[in-house]
Amino acid sequence: MSANDFSLQSLIRTEAADPAFVFDGTPVSRAEFSTKVDQAAAWLAAQGIGKGDIVAVWLVNRVEWIALLFAAARRGAIVAAVNTRYRSAEVAHLLKVSGAKLMVVEAAFRSIDFAAILADISKAEVPALQELAVVGADAIPAQWPCVRFDAFERAYPLAPPAQGDIDLPVLLYTTSGTTKGPKLVAHSQRTLASHAVSVASALKLDPQRHSLLAMLPFCGTFGMTSLLGFIAAGATIHVLDAFEATPAHKILSEHRITHSFGSDEMFRRILALTDAPRPFPHLEICGFAAFQPGWRELAAEAEARGLPLFGLYGSSEVQALFSIARAGDAFADRIEGGGWPMSPDAKVRVRDTETGELAAEGVSGEIEISAPSRFLGYFNNPEATREAIHADGFFRTGDIGRLRGGAFVYETRAGDAMRLGGFLVAPGEIEDELKSCAGVADAQVVAVDLKGQARCVAFVIPTEVPPQQETLVARLRERLAGYKVPARIYVIDAFPVTDSANGVKIQRAKLRAMVMERIAAE
Structure with missing residues (x-):
């Protein structure tokens, strides 16, 4: 394979199902999405964004988010993903650590007052930030210059081809771990695209038969990885701008959705909206992360009502959907976190936390992972990177688990993280x-x-x-x-x-x- 086979652009297949996306009932074809990427790249060039520049993206799930990521990859720039639930201290920390010179931000969304949050951040806290680009309005009250994100409305001069190096950072996730402030997890086009292809292959996704309900935020690895996996498969993706149970239920019911990923609480809320014995007969896989007590009882109820929950595992460092249970696993095993790695090249081992030696199968210890999906390192934090990665390339996850017959089981998080x-x-x-x-x-x-x-x-x-x-x-x-x-x-x-x-x-x-x-x- 050539290097371009692992670019984000390589994931956009022409021989695939259309539309590529459906946003709030509005379809976006693959040709339209490719045009939007071109337009976003031209807009970035007009803002002076080029190789190595950081663009913070503070948006809900919308086509602008995805187009900006693909466009940044083309420009050799880097996207810093900002959680829409963040407030002033968290946003300021991310902007400072990343060194973002431009931030693309919502004008407003439901109860989130983006301008008020920004007003609580001083210029001195984020000296690199030069400009805000506002989606959905001409400007918002802020101490930084504002421009309008009008890439899809105004014709900017097309930027010359400048495909970024696929092994340099292109996307930064935030992760807290046990540190006092979020670290920035750096991924390249190669780590993102190769893992997306692995997800599409491992799940045996058929663009003519399968579809995704994307109800997780794109700013996190859980939402982004599932999105990229289905783009790589060429399957249609129905997108919620932010999770709500009622519209999720409606899309699942009306559009023959086969796959969805989310937390146990999301699926609990969706099931609570219907008394039908088997409300979603087309669903094949609902990958879930168990965050709340009572998740086993939920899984049993969901199974009885034809909503098949599959345990999985992931992190910002090795990406979400790193592994997932298989349909042939016993139910009790299938709902456990962990599972089988998506990539055939991924390796999982467990280290005894007391002896420091590698643990035998069935013995609990710290999970360590080597995989094509592994991150490049913590952005601008070489010390934390050295501490997290063994000399042989295995990532110390900080999670406790055990090996089981070629798969593994996630048990709990080590340390004090909540x-x-x-x-x-x-x-x-x-x-x-x-x-x-x-x-x-x-x-x-x-x-x-x-x-x-x-x-x-x-x-x-x-x-x-x-x-x-x-x-x-x-x-x-x-x-x-x-x-x-x-x-x-x-x-x-x-x-x-x-x-x-x-x-x-x-x-x-x-x-x-x-x-x-x-x-x-x-």
Whole structure:
């Protein structure tokens, strides 16, 4: 294969089903999408975006998002994906770490006030940002110059062909892990395109028979990987701009959808809308990530009603849909996270966390992965990259699991990272925001199960003037996504600690126990 076989452009097949996409009932053919990519590339060139430049994309699921990614690849530029649930502190961090010079942003979407969020970011926080490009409006109130993203309406001079190096970064995802601020996971055209082809092949996707309901955000690897896999297959993709159960149910029912991917909570909400015994007879695979308690019971109910859930595994570093269960697996095995790697060239091993030796099959340890889908590294963070990747190329996932007959099982996340609202969140990110508030000397955050939902709870040590919980919550709501705002904030005199050879460590398990005791007392 030539290098161009692994470009994003190579995924756009002409001998495929049409339309390529359906956005809110509006079809977009493959020829139309190719034209939109040309137009977006010309627009980027007109904005002075070229090789190595960073463009932050802060959009919901819309054709502009995908066209910008493919156009950036053509220009040799890099897209930094911004989560639409992010608020000022998170957006500022991403813009600063990425060094984005341009950000394409929504004018408004439902209850999200993008302008108000941007107003809470100072120019000094993001010195590289030069300009905002607004989709859906001429401008928004902001301290940066604004232009209109009018690539599809105005004829810009076509940019000369400048296909980017397929082994250089083209897309940056955010991932928290256990760090205090999100790291940026860099992927190239080769890692994205080769994995997309592997997904299409492993799932045996037929463009004339299969279709996807894309209900996950493009800004994350779960949504983007499934999208690219079906583009590579040449199958039609029905897109939700943001997940809502009612329109998802409607599309599944009316358009003979065969595949969809999402969280257990998404599928739970969709099933709750109908009493029909087998509401979606055309569905073949619903790949799901189990984030909420009771997911096994949900899987059993879904199975009984003809909605086939398949466990899977992925991360920003090795991409989503890295692996998935097979139809021939026993039901109990099929719904477990993990499964069989999509790529025949992927390798999975497990390392005993106590001995440091590779573990035998069935023995739990840290999952390590080598695969064509593996990331290039953490953008502008060589130290974190060195820590994450073994000398032989295997990525240390930080996840615990075990090997099982050629497949593997994901069991839990190592360390203190929390899964909130379907996203992996580092406690330090929330703790830093709390410690910046008046009246807070120190803070610790843990996750607990509250009424069947994973929520975070904070403990703060006060200064001489103790803070008011209402004031802290209001401040955090301004600065962070809603799912990161603690359900409770408790003021205490000191954190429970233990002495070890490596110093004093805070007992997070004890903090979690304290939370449950206090809630029970309430």
